[in-house]
Amino acid sequence: MWKSITGRITLIAVLTAVSIIVLLPSLTDRLPAWWKDSMPKINLGLDLQGGVFLRLQVEIDKAIENTTMRYADDARAVCREKALPVLAFQKVGDDGFSLRFPPGDFATRAQATLKEEFPSLDVSLGEVKADGATVIARMKPAEIQAIRTNAVVQGVETIRNRIDQFGVREPQIIAEGDDRIVVQLPGVKDQQRAIELVGKTALLEFKLVDEGASVDEALKGNIPEDDQLLYQKSTDPQSGRVTKTPMVVKKRALLTGDTIKTAKVNFGNQGGGAHVSLSFDTRGAKVFDRVTAENVKRRLAIVLDDTIYSAPVIQERISGGEAQITGNFTPEEASDLAIVLRAGSLPAPVKVIQNVSIGPSLGLDSIQKGVRAALIGALLVVVFMAFYYRFAGMVADFALVFNILFLLSGMAAFSATLTLPGIAGIILAIGMAVDSNVLIFERIREEIRAKKSVRAAIDAGYDKAFWTVVDSHVTTLITALILFQFGTGPIKGFAVTLSMGVAINLFTALVCTKVVFDYLNAKKPMQALSI
């Protein structure tokens, strides 16, 4: 097949036809659906189509600490119920706490009670002194491991739920390593909103307001042991000014957001803006019913991520399992709040450690600049070759067209991602593509100067330059492949186009050009070659 001219021409023709069929859907929308939809397409990177790339650090230690603190609060509540007086409380590392009891059998009784109530804690007796004894509780290693794994796996799941409800085409949310999550949202326009939606912990808690405690004292730092100081933030819709009202609430949450069945946006009939209606599952409804019954006329603070949204007075027992969060929301804010409440809270808080947001207009601008640079670059190279090597140069240009066509269709076939550096890679590949032909043509010139016949010179030129061409390709390929391995996002795009371009060039520069010369030489050997 390599010897036969018709064989090679057929091969090139078939490849060209296939390439055009594969590539066209990536270039134009005006194609029949059966064609358009059955072909893989070139993806545009975030830098070209706009969008958000986020790398999140999952703060697992904080999740462990939070869980421990929740256990500690619960443990103290249990002790209070069982009339076991806790003299002092202390944190022990991130995953444990100790409680001190007065002398007597209080500590031993507490140990037994806590052991029974909290199977995921290791409860042991600490030192016994004259003035009392301590009980030390630590989370079991299995429990810590579960939090660790869950923090990332559940985090990915939750973020995916939120994004799906927000509505992003083809989002990518993946865990990276042990404690990171990478979120890619192509085409997102409202980027700040998307980032907030992803990064919000969204831990919803219902806590009683401690009317007995003084806010002024709390602001000075004198907070009762079971209480905490939180702020209610409210934004004035006219001026945009944010006011913060301090409030002292009970530390212990009576109910949390994990019992929410649905959350949806409603608009009040008094024109007071949007609010979010919640309905609880059976368990949540039962708890809510009990809590409201026990605390009529007291204020219940609705707390999201340690910020109070509202703190209404409980007018009467609420049995239907429904609640409302009000707070001067804009429709977008209310909708996002409903989304995070439906999707649930993140098991551990996350911190954005990398954020790359590209606006759609910049992406479009980059495409236009990149494509223009590529066209001008290709044109200049083509003109240079035709000028310097005349007819042979035009043959090389002819091969260059195939090189670019095969490269683009190859990218489509693999659904490769085209980035701005990727376009740079194409331009560079164009410049390098004709190098192979330069090496061959210079060799042919030498052979012609050595008084060989045109046909023999061409054959010798291709023959002798072959290994030099291969060498020059391999060295470029090595670095391109390493860039592919280590590079991220846009740089990977560069490695893809450059390596594919250079690899394909081996075929186009050697086969596509040689077949032209062979064809011309087939009937009657050429007497002269314009090179």
Added chain:
Amino acid sequence: MIELVKNTKIDFMGLKKYAFSFSAMLVILGIVGTVQIYRGKANLGIDLAGGTEIQVKFQKPFAMDRIRALLAKAGHGDATLQQVSGENILFLKLRALGKQDEKMVADPVVTLLRQSLPDNPFVVESVSEIGPAIGHKLRKDAELAMLVSALAIILYLAWRFEFKFGVAAAIATFHDIFSIVGIFWVLGIEMDLLFITALLTIGGYSLTDTVVVFDRIRENIRLRKKVTFSETINLSVNEVLSRTIVTSMTVFIAVVTLLVFGGLVLHNFALALAMGIVVGTYSSVFVASPVVAIWRGEKMTEVKR
């Protein structure tokens, strides 16, 4: 036949004294630059050092002084501002302070600008924030990539050529990379991940010319065209001079197009590539071959493989 260079008989080996001094200067510059990078005294991009970059497009022309003052008041006195004239585009670069739990600042800065300049609305075209931890990771990845490619190239050359040729080619490649680092450092041009990408690409591409010359030297030794090794090198370099120049020129044309028309994101990348092509072509003639000659001596033993 158009020929850029024709039947040259330049005594390249005779020029090696000057070439070596020039190259030594470039390489020393590069080594100093590299040391400065590690000491944190170079203009590193935020993807390597951590930090925040914001690009906004205003509706009307704006005063840089005003914005600089606003940022300084908000505690960002070290911000680097850059303006694209005619397009009302502003680039802001804020350095990370190096603390692990550094807060992301893009949002507050954008809000600050929006509130302080109510009569000149703008669109945020891009935001890029990289925490120090990620900057550190990306830097480590880049170092590893450079190390692995250096090894891979040396291995390939050792397999394709005699050992001394392989080492000489590798020396020429490192010469190119250090030269570009040195020039960028002296000129204070920002070095980011794309710059590293350019360095690696140069590393791969500059070998092309070296390989072309070496192939010819190997051939000419076999053909016994000259008596001494130095003469063989001179002959070989002169023989392939036109293709060395033409191959570099086609790539140079492509890269300069990128430099001129590719926009700001690719500007420094294309600049590094363009410099790399020039230095790489120079080194394949003036560095790689003389190193082989000095090491190998004048014996005309055949090149293995």
